[in-house]
Amino acid sequence: GSATLVAAVLVTLSLASGPVAGATEAQEPGPPLELTPSNGSGVGGTARLAETGRGVEVRLNLEGLPEDGVEHLAHIHKGATCADDRAGNGAPVEFPLESVVAEGGVGSSTSITDATFDELLGGEEPYYVNVHAEQTVPPGVACADVLSTSASASAGASGTLADTGGVSPLAVLLAAGAILASLGAATGYLLRRPAA
Numbered sequence: 269g270s271a272t273l274v275a276a277v278l279v280t281l282s283l284a285s286g287p288v289a290g291a292t293e294a295q296e297p298g299p300p301l302e303l304t305p306s307n308g309s310g311v312g313g314t315a316r317l318a319e320t321g322r323g324v325e326v327r328l329n330l331e332g333l334p335e336d337g338v339e340h341l342a343h344i345h346k347g348a349t350c351a352d353d354r355a356g357n358g359a360p361v362e363f364p365l366e367s368v369v370a371e372g373g374v375g376s377s378t379s380i381t382d383a384t385f386d387e388l389l390g391g392e393e394p395y396y397v398n399v400h401a402e403q404t405v406p407p408g409v410a411c412a413d414v415l416s417t418s419a420s421a422s423a424g425a426s427g428t429l430a431d432t433g434g435v436s437p438l439a440v441l442l443a444a445g446a447i448l449a450s451l452g453a454a455t456g457y458l459l460r461r462p463a464a
Contacts, residue, residue, distance in 0.1 A: 270424060297327065301397065301412035303333070306354055309409035315397045317388070317414070324383045326365055330399060333370035340368045340409065341400040342377065347393045350411035358398070358406075368399060388414050 276328035300314035313330035328342055341364075355371050366377040395414040400409050 301388045303410040303412045306408040306411050311409040315412050319385050323381050329376045331374045338370045349394050349413050350396050
């Protein structure tokens with residue numbers, strides 16, 4: 269009867285909704301931030317950021333790395349831009365990233381930071397991603413600015429991190445609760461009405 273109907277509806281809802289985005293895995297990464305060469309290095313690539321349930325995932329992909337086996341430090345800096353850094357006015361490291369090891373001119377790394385998109389994109393201070401020449405701090409070989417949502421809207425620049433979309437876990441829970449409340453009310457009505 270009605271218990272079977274409720275069970276069938278719950279199974280259908282769980283199959284239709286799929287996994288909740290952002291629960292533990294990274295959502296689809298935002299558009300790539302372009303890592304441009306610093307100090308005449310010829311090194312470039314992309315940084316892709318994605319919100320996770322544990323923080324922001326940062327995926328670095330570099331090409332043009334000159335020497336195999338060299339480990340390149342990478343960080344997100346707060347309070348300056350790539351132009352500032354290249355002019356010798358860099359900012360402190362806010363979030364260390366996994367190092368990139370060069371192999372065949374390319375290298376990549378994936379890191380989870382304890383940053384949030386709101387922190388990286390909503391604040392007054394700028395952030396930038398910097399990859400260094402070796403297992404030392406300066407000089408940088410590639411850099412990308414992480415623009416705030418207001419700065420990216422006014423600049424209209426590509427290579428900025430936009431809203432990555434995805435389904436909010438809270439929205440899924442609220443929708444499921446509303447559906448269950450409606451089903452409960454309908455079931456209660458059916459069980460209480462007099463038999464004909």
